[in-house]
Amino acid sequence: MKYGYFDDDNREYVITDPQTPYPWINYLGNEDYFGLISNTSGGYTFYKDAKFRRLTRYRYNNVPVDTGGRYFYINDGGDIWSPGWKPVQRQLDSYECRHGMSYTKITGSVNDLEAETLFFIPGGFHGEIQKVTLRNKSKKVKKVKLFSFLEWCLWNAEDDMNNLQRNYSTGEVEVEDSVIYHKTEYKERRDHYAFYSVNRPINGFDTDRDSFIGLYNGFNNPRNVLNGESSDSIAHGWSPVASHFIEMELQPGEEQSVVFMLGYVEVDKENKWESKGVINKKPARDMISLYDTAEKVDAAFDDLKASWDSLLSSYLVESHDENLNRMVNIWNQYQCMVTFNMSRSASFFETGIGRGMGFRDSNQDLIGFVHQVPERARERILDIAATQFEDGSAYHQYQPLTKRGNDAIGGNFNDDPLWLILSTVSYIKETGDFTILDEMVPFDNDESKAKPHFDHLKASFYHVVNNLGPHGLPLIGRADWNDCLNLNCFSEDPNESFQTTNNKMGKTAESLMIAGLFVLYGKDFVELCKVLGKDEEAAEAQRHIDAMEEAVKKDGWDGEWFLRAYDYYGKKVGSDENEEGKIFIESQGFCTMAEIGKDEGLCEKALDSVKERLDSPYGIVLNNPAFTKYYIEYGEISTYPPGYKENAGIFCHNNPWVMIGETKIGRGDRAFEYYSKIAPAYLEDISELHKMEPYVYCQMIAGKDAYKPGEGKNSWLTGTAAWNYYAVTQYILGVRPEYNGLLIDPCIPTGWKGYKIKRSFRGDTYEITIDNPESLNRGVFSLILDGRKVDGNLIPYAGDGKIHSVQVIMGK
């Protein structure tokens, strides 16, 4: 069952039923100021940090779901409704929510009155525009009472939830003209406030929640909306809110637009006050004046759309498959930009108060957006590298505001360092900018320990070499990519974190996943050294890679697939010898991407085993059989019920590893089959089961052992976005940046006749047509660049800023 449709021309998903199986959300803002908004206008806003600078309050996991947001109420002659259906939930005559690129437009109508609400944040602006347009489609004059509503968060979102004995006394507001100012704690250490304005005179307002809603009423039936009046209340503590009350008269056929703005202002300490106790409102007035008419708002909205035209223009595919086109050209790139902005902090599953930026996460996310914003990718790489330790290891996360590493969620995850090679190499291949390697980058944020960035990559590489276990395989440390496979943490206390408890750290537990990672990105390191002319460095590194490949083949192969690990006791994990968890996806993915034992057929065997044992109608599960009891020697993975999360769930992040592995042995049909099983556009028809948005990836889909296989969870903030984008664009569609140009290496289903790619690359543009006359999976027969044949399958970088035409014929 579908709840809407894709409008590709407008780059929108259009929701036509407000009662989606779960709130379907969108993100507003792209730089410092952000908002989350659901299809019924629930959600919240923050400045830079969703924990420390939360502007509006939101309650997760509430009943009903998704309670609290930017709400508009209409009282049309006593008939009360909201354009987004919620919170009032009065049946609408029509409803539509358009989630676009950084904007959302929700329109509802009742009794021939239509209300359109447009939400967006102009580029570089610290405020959210809400344009409300009322249209009287009846033949009578309508006198309408419009109420805006939002609830202020008292800045620190965590304290806001918990420290009520303080918070209930601190709320402070001011109201001047049509602007409501939220100045809680401004008197003291905060040099910032928020405001909510509207571009016309108001008939009243409310700032005290209980006055507006009533203690025992809800968002669905605020007392003042029911009564068609406002209290002009000034909040003193308790819960400050902001509501404008506007009476409007609309002639038959008339349309009126009202512009609201929710803004954030920082003020110099010296200029905080207009007069004693009265805040300096000039910065707010300046912001308001920028968008105080519908025309100015429309112009800003056009600018926003134009900026997305530009951001999304680097890689465009034109194929017979509209789901593929919309994923690659629009939604997957869009999701990559959101994960760049949010990391794992704020979604409808991540509350925004717990997690900083992950070392591992952020390096991987980068492969999904480096082509869109290369200069921001460069900054991100250097920020991450600066938190690394001299021995190559890393804090597992760092804070975006301070850019310093911390061990709040542990350290000593031995895969972490290698991801820095992936991100750096991806950046250089995309941009050709080798100067990043010469940047002086601190270790552990200590400037006195700065070294050229290249040395960080070397430290990453040798961190593995210096931490090998009994089989010559990489020690896993606290965990590798799978945070929940905790081989050195034997925990019996339910209040311990598996990520920070560390009571068995030994020198035994080894990871085959890191082994594959090492061979794969080690080769990248070697290639980079060669490009830089560091041949000895390259040769030395190659010897370690060769040794690792041998170790994997000798002690990492279980007969039909790659082992997952050796545990604390030196026992095999992910072996046919095990009763449960016989096979895991991660080592199959990385060892086949690294092509370990490819010539001996190990890759093909391993991938066939994946197909046989891990594949399901909804994607590839993480392990099989699922764990049905707690294994103290494995840790968190075995705490989940079978089929969920790391315990045999379809952890979408790692599915593209297998897709790429399949392309490495040329099996394009299977690679694309895996792609289309989890790419959300393909799941639109089963939205009732999938539950999550059909336009973005989930972290996890319930696996075949689960109660309801195919049910998605934790949409939006997942490394899945970057990895699937990387897999489909570079390895399936096969247009891949290399140091010297674009490699053309499609690995596609045999049924495809061909497709076109438009690729911007370091200022040039390549219009590539790929034909597949022989119904092959893989193989480039000929490549013609601007009318001239090129040997091999690399389009050499021109560097002339021009448009180049490329004709590719697949063949043997």
Place this chain on the structure above:
Amino acid sequence: MKYGYFDDDNREYVITDPQTPYPWINYLGNEDYFGLISNTSGGYTFYKDAKFRRLTRYRYNNVPVDTGGRYFYINDGGDIWSPGWKPVQRQLDSYECRHGMSYTKITGSVNDLEAETLFFIPGGFHGEIQKVTLRNKSKKVKKVKLFSFLEWCLWNAEDDMNNLQRNYSTGEVEVEDSVIYHKTEYKERRDHYAFYSVNRPINGFDTDRDSFIGLYNGFNNPRNVLNGESSDSIAHGWSPVASHFIEMELQPGEEQSVVFMLGYVEVDKENKWESKGVINKKPARDMISLYDTAEKVDAAFDDLKASWDSLLSSYLVESHDENLNRMVNIWNQYQCMVTFNMSRSASFFETGIGRGMGFRDSNQDLIGFVHQVPERARERILDIAATQFEDGSAYHQYQPLTKRGNDAIGGNFNDDPLWLILSTVSYIKETGDFTILDEMVPFDNDESKAKPHFDHLKASFYHVVNNLGPHGLPLIGRADWNDCLNLNCFSEDPNESFQTTNNKMGKTAESLMIAGLFVLYGKDFVELCKVLGKDEEAAEAQRHIDAMEEAVKKDGWDGEWFLRAYDYYGKKVGSDENEEGKIFIESQGFCTMAEIGKDEGLCEKALDSVKERLDSPYGIVLNNPAFTKYYIEYGEISTYPPGYKENAGIFCHNNPWVMIGETKIGRGDRAFEYYSKIAPAYLEDISELHKMEPYVYCQMIAGKDAYKPGEGKNSWLTGTAAWNYYAVTQYILGVRPEYNGLLIDPCIPTGWKGYKIKRSFRGDTYEITIDNPESLNRGVFSLILDGRKVDGNLIPYAGDGKIHSVQVIMGK
């Protein structure tokens, strides 16, 4: 305006309007298993620790207020309602909530169907009984559909709110017969589960929230209740709930009772499972069988009442003032017991996830309950003392589960140590048990550092002596009792805690409040030494006390009142020289309780200044004038808006210090005036303004500078309970335990003709009649014990376990 009335005979407050100005709550349970319940049956339950073992989910600061609880729904032929009005909010024909001693009974009726719901936790039992009685008062047969409902918390209340990407996958239940089992995480590290049972066959059940309520419905209109059916749903992740569905037929005039039980079970690791994946239910079945009939429940309820008869029998007053009687005999003692159990952890303002037991809080709370449960008081004192450091200083809090100190909310509060003298002396005077002083008690929980408890008291005393400032007054450290007067923390960052930031620790800032505290409890220390025959110890201590008194008189007196402190720069705080915060309550309270400069008239002057500058119609404010801007050198106190919390709010905790100070100079009218201004029973008529329960104290009432003076906040968990009980019983009513007996020292309003006290004391009982023929405030003219005149005003302890009659005539 009143919302109910006191039923003193039953020791109940009876609420007759469900829409109280704020949820009015009660506590269930007295030992390990607890529940909070509001007058509309909102609230939650936990085992021992409100953070780590939360059984049911609760959302603080929700809209509507108080959402989530133990709900019963009645579908009576399509008419849907709840006995507690909420959550359905259908208008009831009758409503009554009786909050009693550890139980709550809520009764509602609609259309001649009455539903009575009784909630309590039997003594020592780890389960809550819910007895639902339906009475058909109509003349027709009624077919009623009854639904129970609660929502499970996934044990760790903090994680439950925040870690949704995990929690949404972990929920697991089992259902067998009429019992719903919540076994989330039982598979792994939890050796405990919860259950919800009912003592009759059911027609169906639900354990999946969305199945029962519907994603977009609320607690007020669950889909299955509306439809009169259940889904027999089994939760797999998301939000597990428990709902029984029972169809009942009631003849005209018939009454039926149904017994529900919400229980907690711990299981040995070896006996966790009945069979693979099936939990061991025997312990639950055993619990259920104890109370599986209405008769068994009624017997347990009688036992509970009897236990409160006993707990409340130690001190009974009989006076002309029914508010005084009900406060002293029932509600104040009851609140003291709740603060003993909860400290500051779980109320409707304290979320239960943040705070452990306070060193200072717990010592003070003890003076409110030592007469009720002396053996538990003894244990508490020793637990607290064991967290002390060898130099006398203390962790500011410790965890009740581990009993270890931690510095999560700071340390180095220089008042902390002295409170240990107060609690210990109070304990010995109440019990005569000097053996506590010989108990070997560790420092910093290190058994190797154990010393006799007496040495802890000495360390407390000398911690002040060893930490004096430039004026010979006590250094304040991080803060004294007023956590928000932060004289060594100059904070500019809004994300810093004033309690843990410590960037200016100097040797200048001194506290007059600690000076008073030192003199007062120092004298107790000296007296104790003398009783123990440690005369040299006593003399040495007395010299320090004398010096302190001189220092206060020399540098701590501002002319009309006691200074509050010297700040980091050595400037006066709480002086007429200051522009704001000229006078503070704490130093007036403690210096007058300690009688510093009493002979010179300083106490009288100081207390007159309190009357003139700090008193208000709703109590005594903390300071005056209120701070209107942020003083970085004063810290958090100046962050609050004027009139709230520590910034000139009526912080009720310190009002009794002034009451006692007034009794020290014999002004009984004024002492009692202050008492009756904040004692909640006297505020019943202004409940609309006061908002909070009229049967328990608040932490804070808005002061005269506030927007709404008299508005209460943060009821229940406050040191106010202990201090007011101590002040009214020992210093106003004036029956006070001393080492050798009961001192009779009333200090009452002149208008009182007399009153009676019945006091149990170390096994004896004293029936004391006090007559005031000359309309005095103070003074005992004669005291007749069992017919024989006694010199002075001390009733010597008999120790014969008998009832003794005491006749007291006041006079000069």
